[in-house]
Amino acid sequence: MDNILLSAALAFLITFFAIPVIIQVAKDKKLFDEPDERKVHKNVIPTLGGLGIFAGFILALLMGVPKNMASELQYFAAASTVIFFLGIKDDILVLSASKKFIGQLIAAGIIIKFGDIRITSMYGFLGLQELPYTASVILTIFTVIVITNSFNLIDGVDGLAGSLGLMTTFVFGIYFYFAGPATLPYAVMAFSLAGATLAFLIYNFSPAKIFMGDTGSLLLGLINSILVVKFINVASNPVANFPIESAPAIGFAILMIPLFDTLRVFGLRILDRRSPFSPDRTHVHHFLLDLGLNHRMVTITCVLVNMSFIAMAYFLRHLGTTTLLGILLISAFVFIGIIYYSRPKHKKAINQSLPKKSLIKPHKVMTLASEGIEAD
Numbered sequence: 173m174d175n176i177l178l179s180a181a182l183a184f185l186i187t188f189f190a191i192p193v194i195i196q197v198a199k200d201k202k203l204f205d206e207p208d209e210r211k212v213h214k215n216v217i218p219t220l221g222g223l224g225i226f227a228g229f230i231l232a233l234l235m236g237v238p239k240n241m242a243s244e245l246q247y248f249a250a251a252s253t254v255i256f257f258l259g260i261k262d263d264i265l266v267l268s269a270s271k272k273f274i275g276q277l278i279a280a281g282i283i284i285k286f287g288d289i290r291i292t293s294m295y296g297f298l299g300l301q302e303l304p305y306t307a308s309v310i311l312t313i314f315t316v317i318v319i320t321n322s323f324n325l326i327d328g329v330d331g332l333a334g335s336l337g338l339m340t341t342f343v344f345g346i347y348f349y350f351a352g353p354a355t356l357p358y359a360v361m362a363f364s365l366a367g368a369t370l371a372f373l374i375y376n377f378s379p380a381k382i383f384m385g386d387t388g389s390l391l392l393g394l395i396n397s398i399l400v401v402k403f404i405n406v407a408s409n410p411v412a413n414f415p416i417e418s419a420p421a422i423g424f425a426i427l428m429i430p431l432f433d434t435l436r437v438f439g440l441r442i443l444d445r446r447s448p449f450s451p452d453r454t455h456v457h458h459f460l461l462d463l464g465l466n467h468r469m470v471t472i473t474c475v476l477v478n479m480s481f482i483a484m485a486y487f488l489r490h491l492g493t494t495t496l497l498g499i500l501l502i503s504a505f506v507f508i509g510i511i512y513y514s515r516p517k518h519k520k521a522i523n524q525s526l527p528k529k530s531l532i533k534p535h536k537v538m539t540l541a542s543e544g545i546e547a548d
Contacts, residue, residue, distance in 0.1 A: 176349060179236030179360045183367030187228030191375045194224050195382050203264060217380060219263050221372055222387025226256045228368030229391070236360045245357050247287040248398055251279040255320070255394050259387030269449050272386075273317075279394060280316040284309055289401050291315060295408045295420055297493045312401060319400065319427060320393035321449075322434035327389040328457045330378035330467040334369050335475050336430055337392040341366040343426050343482065344399040351406055352413035358402055365395050378467040393430075400427060417489040421496035425485035429456065429478040432504045456508060462515040477507065 198204055198218030230249060237245055258275035261267055283289045290312045294300035303311065327333035345362030348355040372388065375381045384392075400423045406412055407419035416422060424431065433456045438448040460470045481500060488496055 173349070175236045175238055175356065176345070176359050176363050179232040180363040180367035182235060183228040183232035183364045184371045185228075186231055187224045187368040187371035188374065190224040190227050191221060191372060191382060194218065194220050195375070198382075217383055219383045219385040220260070220387065221376060221382040221384040222256075222259055222263070222389070222391060225365075225368045225372050225384060225388045226252070226391055228371060229365045229395075232364035232367060233361055236364060237357050241357050244287045244289075245361065247282050248361065248395075251282040251287070252391060252394060254279045254282065255390045256387060259385060259390045263385035263387055269447070276317055276320055276390075277313070279320075280313045283316070283394075283398055284312050287398070289398055291401055292405065293408070295404070295493055297420060297497065299494075315401065316394070316397040318434060318438075319397035319431060320390055322427070322430035323393035323396065324386060324389040325434050325437065325455065326430040326457065327384065328455055329461070329470050330380040331373055331376055331471040332457055332467075332474060333389050333392060333430075334373045334376050334384060335471050336478060337396065338366055338369045338373065339475055339478060340396050340426055341369065341392075341399070344396075344403055347403060347407070347414065348399075350414050355402070355406060358399065361395065362399055365392070378471070380467075396427060416486075418485070418491065418493045418496045421493045421500060422482070422485045422489060424497060425481045425500055426478075428481040428500065428504065429474050432501070436504075436508065456511070459508070459511045459515060463511060 195218050198220050199216070203220060204216045204218040230252060233245065233249065254275060258267065258272060258279075262272060290308045291303065292308050293302050323333050323337060326336065341362045345359050345366060348359035348362060369392070372382075372384060376384065403426075404419050404423045407414065407416040407422070409415060437452075437454050440454055441448050441450055441452070456474065457470050460473055465473065481503070484503070485496060485500060488499065491499070
């Protein structure tokens with residue numbers, strides 16, 4: 173427990189004191205979003221908050237892991253560094269989608285090949301059990317890429333990605349702590365990121381003084397992908413210290429808002445014959461904004477709904493992975509449907525008239541001048 177507390181406290185302090193320096197340097201070097209008539213934020217906002225999150229996380233992780241228990245964490249640190257440089261370049265210079273995807277593939281390859289993080293079984297989902305090695309690698313790469321991008325795409329309003337990331341890493345950290353000494357390094361990793369994210373949120377919660385940018389959101393996604401795959405493998409083992417029935421469904425529930433929203437939006441864009449990464453206003457936070465909620469209320473709503481999904485999944489875990497996943501998906505679609513059809517009609521019409529192609533970055537929240545409409 174001492175290692176966990178040390179890591180969380182160290183990550184918090186490093187990030188907390190680093191962010192003001194980053195804000196000042198960003199302003200001096202003009203590394204921020206310039207306001208114009210289309211943006212929600214009327215003041216210049218630096219976008220390098222992820223630099224502070226990474227610094228706090230990586231230093232706390234390396235300092236907090238017990239000796240002789242960090243064999244695979246060096247590869248996770250390496251993958252995080254790849255994502256860091258990928259994000260920082262995109263935040264400053266803008267990176268093409270293909271280069272970002274290649275970088276994410278490299279990071280995924282590191283944690284799969286060297287860190288041995290793989291989904292090795294379906295654990296009864298649709299009657300499937302053990303997976304062949306090739307199928308396991310492909311499924312894990314898909315999982316890592318989707319989760320990594322899910323936090324990037326959900327980063328559309330002040331505090332949202334950070335608050336969801338804080339919640340997910342805290343839940344995973346608690347589980348790995350109680351799962352026994354073998355998973356202590358993963359608890360340290362989870363709480364290191366939680367501590368850094370909490371410190372960042374002090375400056376990012378509405379009204380934001382800084383954005384985490386792709387550097388922060390991609391890091392949150394990558395680490396959460398590692399944690400959820402490890403959680404599924406450990407919790408599904410009946411001889412583990414803390415086994416949990418229907419672990420894959422519960423892992424999905426922990427990441428419910430960012431993961432389901434990304435899969436839903438990707439599906440809609442593909443059906444519309446567009447790139448999955450093309451921007452539009454079909455994310456859950458857009459629908460909540462259309463209802464008149466401000467950034468703070470959107471964030472609180474999403475976090476509370478995600479926590480409700482976790483509680484529901486845990487108390488219904490005896491139903492089995494397939495049934496429970498079905499219930500979670502139906503419930504999520506009902507939630508989305510309710511807020512979608514509750515919006516003012518003119519908002520729906522404007523949504524349909526938005527251009528299908530744009531160079532707007534996901535973390536740069538913008539609006540149409542006359543209607544205050546945001547785009548991811």
